[in-house]
Amino acid sequence: MIDLGPLRQHMPTFEPGTVWLVGSGPGDPALLTAAAIHALQCADVIVHDALVSEAVLALAAPGAAREFAGKRGGRPSALQPDITRRLIELAREGRRVLRLKGGDPFVFGRGVEEAMALGEAGIAFHVVSGITAGIGGLASAGIPLTSRMTNHGVIFLTGHLASAEGMAIDWKAIVDSRLPVVFYMAMAVLQEIAGGLLGAGMAPLTPAAAVARASLPDQQVLVTTLGRLVEDVQRANLATPAIVAVGSIVSLRSVLAPSVP
Structure with a gap:
């Protein structure tokens, strides 16, 4: 676990039953934001894209579950409606759900669609920007x-x-x-x-x-x-x-x- 020390007082609480949409940056874990590391260490379940590196996922809390939701061109991939439904389902189970996306959630990704769907379902969410590629x-x-x-x-x-x-x-x-x-x-x-x-x-x-x-x-x-x-x-x-x-x-x-x- 990375000790964020006094930075933690500036972090919002990752409440059960909420979803955090977090950007993991271009791949190097050294480029993660402190808020992204905080989310990784607090999440109960991580729903992650194909572009999220194993080095980034290794920073998750030991007991955190992982669910792959990657979409890659020309290959069998998860469907966006299924991913969104899964986020809502996990949140309604009272889990701290981390939706971990490559780069930044709002730069040429589906972060906006997911956030809108969560809001329509009455699920509280929080967005953490990442360094875009x-x-x-x-x-x-x-x-x-x-x-x-x-x-x-x-x-x-x-x-x-x-x-x-x-x-x-x-x-x-x-x-x-x-x-x-x-x-x-x-x-x-x-x-x-x-x-x-x-x-x-x-x-x-x-x-x-x-x-x-x-x-x-x-x-x-x-x-x-x-x-x-x-x-x-x-x-x-x-x-x-x-x-x-x-x-x-x-x-x-x-x-x-x-x-x-």
Whole structure:
């Protein structure tokens, strides 16, 4: 058990019959918030995603039960309505329920849907933010999200939109913004993403990077250009999921990467 010492006085009480929606960060347990560690040590049952690392789960209280609720693209996965029903069921049994999610619960996840369903069911819930992969994952690879030398903003997108009907991405608006773009869940639709950006006029030599297993000891970092992104990712056989960044921020890795452990 990690002794949080005087920090505990700032933590809300994890009451029986409640659900905490907690972000576990990009994977490295050192990037957990103190509130996330507090939740892990108090929970009776942990309902966790596939992206939650074993090193993070190892911080749970010895008697805590674990229930896997991971969803992975192209593989048999738990259905969201079933997960939500299970959270409600466990809370109504009087358990302290920790819904542990990779990254941040409210960044391209189902945290909002789960919170709404819990509220409609009369279940009290608490949200604990986590370090999202688009920030912590890129930083672990020596790629800053912003810098005064390169950009005044950034665009976050989910790769799911690249192939979703009725939710087409306005590639021209993105390219015209001249802002770096960070894609979550992009590997399965990398061809559509690269094609969309190139088709809207983004230069093929625009720096691009893919970071797999971000923040973990076996992290993989591929730096290339937009024009070669799809080909180089396929050749490198990167693990999935991976965070993908396109734009000027990637070029700073050559300066910052030597300082990254």
